[in-house]
Amino acid sequence: MGISSKMVALCSYETTKLVRIHSVRLGSLKWTLNATVLLVICGLMLWNRKYQQFDGVVSSVTAKVKGVASMQLPGEGVTIWDEADYSGLSQDKNSFFVITNLIVTKNQTQGRCPEPPSSGRRCQHHEDCERGAWDPHSHGIQTGLCVRFDALTRTCEVAAWCPIEDKHKPPRPALLASAEKYTVLIKNNIRFPAFNFIKRNILPEMTEAYLSRCQHANDSLCPIFMLGDVVKLAGENFSTMAVEGGVIGIQIKWDCNLDHLTRRCLPAYSFRRLDQKESNKTLSPGFNFRFSKYKMVDGVEKRTLYKVFGIRFDIMVFGQAGKFSFIQLIVYIGSTLSYYALTTILMDWLIGTSSYAAEPGQTYSEKKVESIPDKNERVLCVSYMDEDNIRLVKMSRKKRLQDAKTIRVQTQREDIGHMMATLCLLRDPQSFTASFSKSQGHPPNWCKCGCCSASALPQEELCCRRSNEGACVSTSVLFHKFALQRPLLEELLLYRDPLTQTPPSAAALRRCAYRQYVAWRFGVPPPDTRPAIPRCCVTKIREAFPSLDGRYSSNEAEI
Incomplete structure (x- = not known):
């Protein structure tokens, strides 16, 4: 049997419980929110191309600098520098260097000299x-x-x-400040291995005549750049930067859409300075290095030492290519379905707050949420004669129920079926004589109606009134008709169980009287709660239907 029950449980199916509210206002709001979420999801999908599979770029870069400049050196006159002089000295991968300033120490020979x-x-x-x-x-x-x-x-x-280089600060203005008019041709070849796609920044439609006259300043796709424009686009001044040098980054971004209908794969260039000119101003600013040229004069080796300052241009290529993928589309749709929960959260918040009617909101909460009570914590509901609503309180074994802290307040729900049956069975009121006597002795200090008796248990110390003093509910005619009229209670017991013993016991009559009071004052109690009957009413019911041994259960009044 154990294995069989486990197999049955394993083969069972569970689904979420739904609550449907017929409301034009809520229905319109729901579809409006769902449509908004759908538009946002579709917009993000198209903007970020989440329906595509992506691959990173593999790149190679070469740069060719052209330009001629004249420079006036002390003791030498005018000197002409071309690309072999200013750019062929420091060539790194994906970068090129252009000399803009220098310090020259001529005719050095090996020997001894003061430093x-x-x-x-x-x-x-x-x-x-x-x-x-x-x-x-x-x-x-x-x-x-x-x-x-x-x-x-x-x-x-x-x-x-000797002689040893004795100058440390570069000349101002820079000797090769005219290098800003140099041009550089950047050739960038890229490949996306996942799609076997190859392209270069020199596009097929770019002819030799086009390259001979284009400049990037006038054409964003032209791969030929004037160095002065590059430094300016990086937010720097070429004449100032040329004195001590620096590092400029040339960024080439490839964002390629390889789908046939929206095919586009073009480079986008951007520029920025990479070295921190302000923070490095007191310690080795700019960019410089040394090199020398050697010659033999009368059998003696001599050299000219150059300390050169210049701008290094680092070319950085990054990007991605995307192509439609059904799998990626399904993954994106699955990951975005959770956004529709925002509609449910907002709707639940609106219904549960004062933004919506209180009674429908309470009904919705009761229909949707099924609570499992804590066995160690009991919640009682209390109905006072001087209040229209029902209070939910936590029962404490140390604090009297009359002073217990209220958890929340709810509206009473009438038990129509039970009350109709009671009214149908109700006898002629002239056949019953009610007794309206108060309790003997002085009532306890927590009693407001004057009819409660003291109890040794704090959870039984409850009055029919909250704060205002007045008549006790146990002295009313209706209480005596509904809860103390023996013929009525016997008919109700017979109605509930046609085979019940006749006459019923006092314990059965007491329980029936308690149920009558609950149906009258509480209607349908809130779920997971137990109605608490005031001490004055419990006393009257016990006096009307006493126990033979005078003993009563401490929780018999909790229905």
């Missing part, structure tokens, strides 16, 4: 110089001699290329 004070060690005697010593700031190896650098300064002698 400049700015980079060497000052001295007064030979003992101040250490033979063979070297540090990162020096240009040679110390010989151990202290020699005169000028009329006022003595420094340690070094074995080095």
Whole structure:
């Protein structure tokens, strides 16, 4: 049996419980919200091409710089520099370098000479110089001699290329500031392996005549750039940047749509400065390096040392290509279905708050939510004569029920069927004489009606009134007709169970009287709660139908 029941449970099907509310206002709001969510989802799908499969770009870049500039060097006159001089010295992958300024130290030969004070060690005697010593700031190896650098300064002698470079700050303005008119042709070949798609930034329709006259400043697809325009588009001034150099990034973005109907794959260029000019101003600003040119003069090797400043252009290629994929479309649709839950959340919030009518909202909550009560926590409902609604309170074994904190307040729901049966069975009121006596002795301080008796259990200390003093419900004619009229209670017991014993026991009559009071004062109690009957009414019912041994259950009044 155990295995069979498990198999039956395994083969069962469970579904979500739905609640349907017939309301034009709520229905219109629901479809409006659903349509809005659908439009947003479709818009995002088309904008971000979520229906496509994507692949990253694989790229190679080459750059060719052209331009000629003249430069006035001290002692040499006008010197002409072309691309072999200013761009062929530092070529890295996906980058090129253009010299814009320089410091020249001519006719250096290997020998001994005093080092400049700015980079060497000052001295007064030979003992101040250490033979063979070297540090990162020096240009040679110390010989151990202290020699005169000028009329006022003595420094340690070094074995080095002499004369030693003694200038550190580049000339202003830059000697090759006219390099802003140089042009560079960038050739970029890309490939998307997943789609076997190959393209280059020199498009098929670009002829030799077109490339000979186009400039990127006038044509966004032209691959020929003037260096001054590149630096300007990066937000910098070429003349200022040319003094100490820097690093400029040329970004090429490929965002390709390879679907036949919307096919588009063109490069987009952008520019920005990569080195932090402000924060690096006090420590090695700009970009520079050294190189030298050698020659033999009368059998002696000489060289010209160049400390060059310039701009390095880094070419960065990134992008993706997309093509329609049915699988990606299904994945996107599945991931966006959860957005429709926003409609349900908003609708539930509107119904559950004051934005919608209170009574339909309460009914909707009861229909939709099925609560499982906590066995360790009991919720009681209380009906006071001086209030129209029903209070839900938590039962405590230490605090009297009259003073218990209210969880929430609900509207009473009439038990029409039970009340109709009671009225049909109700006897002639003249055949019953009611007794309206109050309880003997002084009532406890929590009693407001004056008819309650003290109890040893805090959960039984409940009055029929909340705060206002007045007549007790147990003294009313209706209470006596509904709860204390024995013939009526016997007829009700017989109505509920035609085979019940006659006459019924006092315990059965008490329980029937309690149910009568609950149907009268509570109607249909809220789910997962138990009605609490006031102490004054419990006392009257027990007096009318007493127990033979005088003992009563502590929870017999909780129906």
